[in-house]
Amino acid sequence: MERIEATRWQYTHGVKNENAISPDNWVHDQLLLDRPGNNEIQLQLFYDYKSNPPLYPQWQEYFRKYQPPTLVVWGRNDIIFTKEGAIPYQRDLKNIQLHLLNTGHFALEEEGELIAELISRFLLTRHKAARWIEA
Amino acid sequence: MTKIKNQTITVDGQTIFYREAGDKENAPTILLLHGFPTSSHMFRNVIPALADKFHLVAPDYPGFGYSSMPPVDKFEYTFDHLAEIVDKFITQIGLERYSLYVMDYGAPIGYRLAIKHPEKVESLIVQNGNAYDEGLGEFWEPLKAYWNESKLLDGSIHME
Numbered sequence: 001m002e003r004i005e006a007t008r009w010q011y012t013h014g015v016k017n018e019n020a021i022s023p024d025n026w027v028h029d030q031l032l033l034d035r036p037g038n039n040e041i042q043l044q045l046f047y048d049y050k051s052n053p054p055l056y057p058q059w060q061e062y063f064r065k066y067q068p069p070t071l072v073v074w075g076r077n078d079i080i081f082t083k084e085g086a087i088p089y090q091r092d093l094k095n096i097q098l099h100l101l102n103t104g105h106f107a108l109e110e111e112g113e114l115i116a117e118l119i120s121r122f123l124l125t126r127h128k129a130a131r132w133i134e135a
Numbered sequence: 136m137t138k139i140k141n142q143t144i145t146v147d148g149q150t151i152f153y154r155e156a157g158d159k160e161n162a163p164t165i166l167l168l169h170g171f172p173t174s175s176h177m178f179r180n181v182i183p184a185l186a187d188k189f190h191l192v193a194p195d196y197p198g199f200g201y202s203s204m205p206p207v208d209k210f211e212y213t214f215d216h217l218a219e220i221v222d223k224f225i226t227q228i229g230l231e232r233y234s235l236y237v238m239d240y241g242a243p244i245g246y247r248l249a250i251k252h253p254e255k256v257e258s259l260i261v262q263n264g265n266a267y268d269e270g271l272g273e274f275w276e277p278l279k280a281y282w283n284e285s286k287l288l289d290g291s292i293h294m295e
Contacts, residue, residue, distance in 0.1 A: 085270015
Protein backbone atom coordinates (compact mmCIF):
# COMPACT_ATOMS: atom_id res chain seq x y z
CA MET A 1 0.00 0.00 0.00
CA GLU A 2 2.47 2.59 1.22
CA ARG A 3 5.09 2.70 -1.44
CA ILE A 4 8.28 4.29 -0.29
CA GLU A 5 7.68 7.32 -2.52
CA ALA A 6 4.48 8.05 -0.62
CA THR A 7 6.20 7.55 2.70
CA ARG A 8 9.01 9.86 1.63
CA TRP A 9 6.48 12.45 0.46
CA GLN A 10 5.02 12.74 3.94
CA TYR A 11 8.41 13.92 5.13
CA THR A 12 9.39 16.11 2.21
CA HIS A 13 6.25 17.95 1.04
CA GLY A 14 6.23 21.52 2.27
CA VAL A 15 9.77 21.60 3.59
CA LYS A 16 12.17 24.46 2.87
CA ASN A 17 15.13 22.26 2.14
CA GLU A 18 14.83 18.56 1.30
CA ASN A 19 18.49 18.06 2.10
CA ALA A 20 17.67 18.75 5.73
CA ILE A 21 15.44 15.68 5.94
CA SER A 22 17.16 12.39 6.63
CA PRO A 23 16.18 9.38 4.50
CA ASP A 24 16.51 7.40 7.73
CA ASN A 25 12.90 8.46 8.33
CA TRP A 26 11.19 6.88 5.36
CA VAL A 27 13.57 3.93 5.05
CA HIS A 28 12.91 3.06 8.71
CA ASP A 29 9.16 3.55 8.39
CA GLN A 30 8.95 1.59 5.15
CA LEU A 31 10.80 -1.37 6.61
CA LEU A 32 8.16 -1.57 9.35
CA LEU A 33 5.22 -0.92 7.00
CA ASP A 34 6.38 -3.72 4.70
CA ARG A 35 6.13 -6.36 7.43
CA PRO A 36 3.56 -9.04 6.50
CA GLY A 37 0.22 -8.08 8.06
CA ASN A 38 1.02 -4.42 8.61
CA ASN A 39 -0.85 -3.27 5.51
CA GLU A 40 -4.13 -4.60 6.94
CA ILE A 41 -3.42 -2.86 10.24
CA GLN A 42 -2.86 0.50 8.59
CA LEU A 43 -6.01 0.11 6.46
CA GLN A 44 -8.04 -0.58 9.59
CA LEU A 45 -6.73 2.59 11.17
CA PHE A 46 -7.38 4.66 8.03
CA TYR A 47 -10.90 3.34 8.20
CA ASP A 48 -11.30 4.00 11.89
CA TYR A 49 -10.03 7.54 11.46
CA LYS A 50 -13.67 8.27 10.66
CA SER A 51 -14.33 7.94 14.40
CA ASN A 52 -12.35 11.14 15.04
CA PRO A 53 -14.15 14.08 13.37
CA PRO A 54 -17.40 13.29 15.25
CA LEU A 55 -15.40 13.67 18.49
CA TYR A 56 -14.04 17.13 17.61
CA PRO A 57 -16.89 18.91 19.43
CA GLN A 58 -16.11 16.94 22.62
CA TRP A 59 -12.42 17.78 22.40
CA GLN A 60 -13.23 21.44 21.83
CA GLU A 61 -15.53 21.35 24.84
CA TYR A 62 -12.64 19.94 26.86
CA PHE A 63 -10.42 22.84 25.69
CA ARG A 64 -13.05 25.40 26.72
CA LYS A 65 -13.81 23.80 30.06
CA TYR A 66 -10.32 22.90 31.29
CA GLN A 67 -8.25 25.54 29.48
CA PRO A 68 -4.97 23.62 29.41
CA PRO A 69 -2.08 26.00 28.62
CA THR A 70 -1.35 25.22 24.97
CA LEU A 71 1.57 25.64 22.64
CA VAL A 72 0.73 25.14 18.97
CA VAL A 73 3.75 24.52 16.72
CA TRP A 74 2.35 23.72 13.30
CA GLY A 75 4.20 23.05 10.04
CA ARG A 76 2.16 25.46 7.98
CA ASN A 77 2.90 23.87 4.59
CA ASP A 78 1.45 20.51 5.67
CA ILE A 79 -1.33 19.45 3.30
CA ILE A 80 -2.40 16.48 5.42
CA PHE A 81 -3.36 18.66 8.38
CA THR A 82 -3.47 22.14 6.95
CA LYS A 83 -2.74 25.29 8.89
CA GLU A 84 -6.47 26.06 8.82
CA GLY A 85 -6.69 23.42 11.54
CA ALA A 86 -4.23 25.27 13.77
CA ILE A 87 -6.00 28.61 13.90
CA PRO A 88 -9.27 27.55 15.58
CA TYR A 89 -7.48 26.39 18.73
CA GLN A 90 -7.37 30.10 19.52
CA ARG A 91 -11.17 30.21 19.64
CA ASP A 92 -11.38 27.77 22.51
CA LEU A 93 -8.17 28.28 24.46
CA LYS A 94 -7.22 31.42 26.34
CA ASN A 95 -3.70 30.55 27.41
CA ILE A 96 -2.30 29.75 23.99
CA GLN A 97 0.80 30.45 21.96
CA LEU A 98 0.55 29.70 18.27
CA HIS A 99 3.48 29.37 15.88
CA LEU A 100 2.95 28.58 12.19
CA LEU A 101 6.34 27.30 11.10
CA ASN A 102 7.62 27.39 7.55
CA THR A 103 7.89 23.63 7.13
CA GLY A 104 5.82 20.51 6.47
CA HIS A 105 3.94 17.68 8.22
CA PHE A 106 6.85 16.30 10.24
CA ALA A 107 7.88 19.72 11.51
CA LEU A 108 10.41 18.28 13.97
CA GLU A 109 12.63 17.19 11.09
CA GLU A 110 13.37 20.69 9.89
CA GLU A 111 12.47 22.80 12.90
CA GLY A 112 13.29 20.48 15.78
CA GLU A 113 15.70 22.87 17.48
CA LEU A 114 13.24 25.74 17.33
CA ILE A 115 10.39 23.55 18.57
CA ALA A 116 12.50 22.28 21.48
CA GLU A 117 13.33 25.89 22.39
CA LEU A 118 9.67 26.94 22.19
CA ILE A 119 8.58 23.99 24.33
CA SER A 120 11.23 24.72 26.88
CA ARG A 121 10.32 28.40 27.16
CA PHE A 122 6.59 27.76 27.13
CA LEU A 123 6.56 25.07 29.77
CA LEU A 124 9.10 26.66 32.07
CA THR A 125 7.67 30.15 32.08
CA ARG A 126 3.93 29.89 31.51
CA HIS A 127 2.99 26.73 33.17
CA LYS A 128 3.00 25.14 36.56
CA ALA A 129 6.25 23.45 35.67
CA ALA A 130 7.76 26.70 36.91
CA ARG A 131 7.27 25.36 40.42
CA TRP A 132 9.90 22.78 39.66
CA ILE A 133 12.45 25.45 38.72
CA GLU A 134 11.63 27.41 41.86
CA ALA A 135 12.08 24.39 44.06
CA MET B 136 25.45 12.77 25.92
CA THR B 137 21.93 12.36 27.27
CA LYS B 138 21.06 8.86 28.25
CA ILE B 139 17.95 7.59 26.49
CA LYS B 140 16.47 4.43 27.88
CA ASN B 141 14.97 2.10 25.27
CA GLN B 142 12.55 -0.09 27.15
CA THR B 143 9.61 -2.40 26.86
CA ILE B 144 6.67 -3.14 29.13
CA THR B 145 3.76 -5.55 28.72
CA VAL B 146 0.36 -3.84 28.50
CA ASP B 147 -2.73 -6.04 28.01
CA GLY B 148 -0.49 -8.80 26.70
CA GLN B 149 1.17 -6.52 24.13
CA THR B 150 4.82 -5.52 24.25
CA ILE B 151 5.00 -1.74 24.26
CA PHE B 152 8.34 -0.19 23.39
CA TYR B 153 9.12 3.28 24.70
CA ARG B 154 11.95 5.78 24.80
CA GLU B 155 12.47 7.62 28.05
CA ALA B 156 14.90 10.27 29.25
CA GLY B 157 15.25 12.88 31.97
CA ASP B 158 14.57 13.01 35.69
CA LYS B 159 11.33 11.16 36.34
CA GLU B 160 11.19 12.13 40.01
CA ASN B 161 11.74 15.88 39.77
CA ALA B 162 11.23 17.16 36.24
CA PRO B 163 7.84 17.77 34.57
CA THR B 164 6.82 14.96 32.24
CA ILE B 165 6.08 15.33 28.54
CA LEU B 166 4.27 12.38 26.97
CA LEU B 167 5.12 12.33 23.26
CA LEU B 168 2.49 10.72 21.01
CA HIS B 169 3.65 9.92 17.51
CA GLY B 170 2.02 10.12 14.09
CA PHE B 171 1.56 7.78 11.12
CA PRO B 172 3.52 5.97 9.73
CA THR B 173 6.29 6.55 12.20
CA SER B 174 6.81 5.80 15.88
CA SER B 175 8.80 7.21 18.80
CA HIS B 176 11.54 7.39 16.16
CA MET B 177 10.13 10.82 15.21
CA PHE B 178 11.16 12.09 18.66
CA ARG B 179 14.73 10.76 18.57
CA ASN B 180 16.26 14.25 18.36
CA VAL B 181 13.84 16.30 20.46
CA ILE B 182 14.15 13.92 23.43
CA PRO B 183 17.85 14.62 24.07
CA ALA B 184 17.29 18.33 23.36
CA LEU B 185 14.81 18.57 26.27
CA ALA B 186 16.07 15.90 28.65
CA ASP B 187 18.04 18.28 30.88
CA LYS B 188 14.82 20.08 31.87
CA PHE B 189 12.04 17.54 31.37
CA HIS B 190 11.17 13.90 31.78
CA LEU B 191 10.20 12.56 28.36
CA VAL B 192 8.27 9.41 27.53
CA ALA B 193 7.54 8.28 23.97
CA PRO B 194 5.68 4.98 23.45
CA ASP B 195 5.09 3.15 20.16
CA TYR B 196 1.47 2.08 19.60
CA PRO B 197 0.75 -1.57 18.76
CA GLY B 198 1.38 -2.03 15.03
CA PHE B 199 4.07 0.67 14.99
CA GLY B 200 7.77 0.96 15.72
CA TYR B 201 9.13 -1.71 18.02
CA SER B 202 5.88 -2.52 19.83
CA SER B 203 3.92 -5.73 19.22
CA MET B 204 2.14 -6.06 15.91
CA PRO B 205 -0.67 -8.55 16.49
CA PRO B 206 -2.64 -9.35 13.30
CA VAL B 207 -5.98 -7.66 12.67
CA ASP B 208 -7.95 -10.76 13.69
CA LYS B 209 -6.25 -10.79 17.09
CA PHE B 210 -6.32 -7.09 17.97
CA GLU B 211 -8.81 -4.35 17.27
CA TYR B 212 -6.98 -1.53 15.52
CA THR B 213 -9.11 1.46 16.45
CA PHE B 214 -8.25 4.81 17.97
CA ASP B 215 -10.36 3.92 21.01
CA HIS B 216 -8.31 0.80 21.55
CA LEU B 217 -4.94 2.45 20.96
CA ALA B 218 -5.92 5.15 23.46
CA GLU B 219 -6.93 2.47 25.95
CA ILE B 220 -3.52 0.80 25.60
CA VAL B 221 -1.70 4.12 26.03
CA ASP B 222 -3.88 4.91 29.06
CA LYS B 223 -2.92 1.61 30.70
CA PHE B 224 0.71 2.16 29.74
CA ILE B 225 0.64 5.54 31.54
CA THR B 226 -0.80 3.92 34.66
CA GLN B 227 1.68 1.06 34.60
CA ILE B 228 4.75 3.26 34.35
CA GLY B 229 3.31 5.52 37.04
CA LEU B 230 2.78 8.87 35.31
CA GLU B 231 0.40 10.99 37.35
CA ARG B 232 0.63 14.31 35.53
CA TYR B 233 2.05 15.18 32.16
CA SER B 234 2.05 17.57 29.27
CA LEU B 235 0.85 15.99 26.04
CA TYR B 236 2.73 16.43 22.77
CA VAL B 237 0.31 15.39 20.03
CA MET B 238 1.15 14.98 16.35
CA ASP B 239 -1.06 13.46 13.61
CA TYR B 240 -2.41 10.14 15.08
CA GLY B 241 -1.17 11.37 18.45
CA ALA B 242 -4.00 13.92 18.54
CA PRO B 243 -6.98 11.54 18.45
CA ILE B 244 -5.18 9.30 20.95
CA GLY B 245 -4.05 12.12 23.24
CA TYR B 246 -7.39 13.94 23.26
CA ARG B 247 -9.18 10.71 24.17
CA LEU B 248 -6.84 10.52 27.17
CA ALA B 249 -7.39 14.18 28.05
CA ILE B 250 -11.17 13.76 28.09
CA LYS B 251 -10.89 10.70 30.28
CA HIS B 252 -8.34 12.19 32.70
CA PRO B 253 -8.41 15.99 32.40
CA GLU B 254 -6.80 16.27 35.83
CA LYS B 255 -3.65 14.54 34.56
CA VAL B 256 -2.99 16.91 31.66
CA GLU B 257 -0.80 19.87 32.63
CA SER B 258 -0.59 21.40 29.18
CA LEU B 259 -0.79 20.66 25.47
CA ILE B 260 1.83 20.88 22.76
CA VAL B 261 0.06 20.55 19.44
CA GLN B 262 2.15 19.83 16.36
CA ASN B 263 0.05 19.21 13.26
CA GLY B 264 -2.47 17.46 15.47
CA ASN B 265 -6.02 18.09 14.37
CA ALA B 266 -9.17 18.81 16.39
CA TYR B 267 -11.17 21.00 13.97
CA ASP B 268 -12.98 20.33 10.68
CA GLU B 269 -11.06 23.25 9.20
CA GLY B 270 -7.85 21.19 9.27
CA LEU B 271 -9.18 18.44 6.99
CA GLY B 272 -8.48 19.78 3.52
CA GLU B 273 -8.70 18.23 0.05
CA PHE B 274 -6.26 15.52 1.03
CA TRP B 275 -9.04 13.87 3.01
CA GLU B 276 -11.59 13.55 0.19
CA PRO B 277 -10.51 10.03 -0.90
CA LEU B 278 -10.38 8.95 2.73
CA LYS B 279 -13.85 10.29 3.37
CA ALA B 280 -15.05 8.22 0.40
CA TYR B 281 -13.33 5.21 1.94
CA TRP B 282 -15.10 5.86 5.26
CA ASN B 283 -18.40 5.72 3.42
CA GLU B 284 -17.73 2.28 1.97
CA SER B 285 -19.78 -0.40 3.67
CA LYS B 286 -16.78 -2.68 4.08
CA LEU B 287 -13.03 -2.33 4.14
CA LEU B 288 -11.51 -1.93 0.72
CA ASP B 289 -8.31 -3.73 0.02
CA GLY B 290 -5.25 -1.72 -0.75
CA SER B 291 -6.66 1.03 -2.91
CA ILE B 292 -5.72 3.97 -0.71
CA HIS B 293 -2.45 5.71 -1.32
CA MET B 294 -1.19 8.54 0.80
CA GLU B 295 -0.59 10.94 -2.06
